[in-house]
Amino acid sequence: MFGNFGWQELLIVLVIALIIFGPSKLPELGKAFGQTVKEFRKGAKEIQDEIALEEAKEEKQA
Numbered sequence: 219m220f221g222n223f224g225w226q227e228l229l230i231v232l233v234i235a236l237i238i239f240g241p242s243k244l245p246e247l248g249k250a251f252g253q254t255v256k257e258f259r260k261g262a263k264e265i266q267d268e269i270a271l272e273e274a275k276e277e278k279q280a
Contacts, residue, residue, distance in 0.1 A: 223231075239247060
């Protein structure tokens with residue numbers, strides 16, 4: 219459903235965001251989005267590390 223976005227779709231989304239939020243709010247929204255993505259990646263990495271640690275413990279016991 220939500221496949222790859224081309225540059226045309228991205229441009230349309232940015233123009234709509236500019237119209238809705240105005241130019242003064244866009245940097246704040248970008249910063250908040252960036253922080254959200256950073257936290258999500260950090261959480262995903264922590265989960266991957268925990269899984270790898272558990273797998274290593276299981277291999278040692280076997």
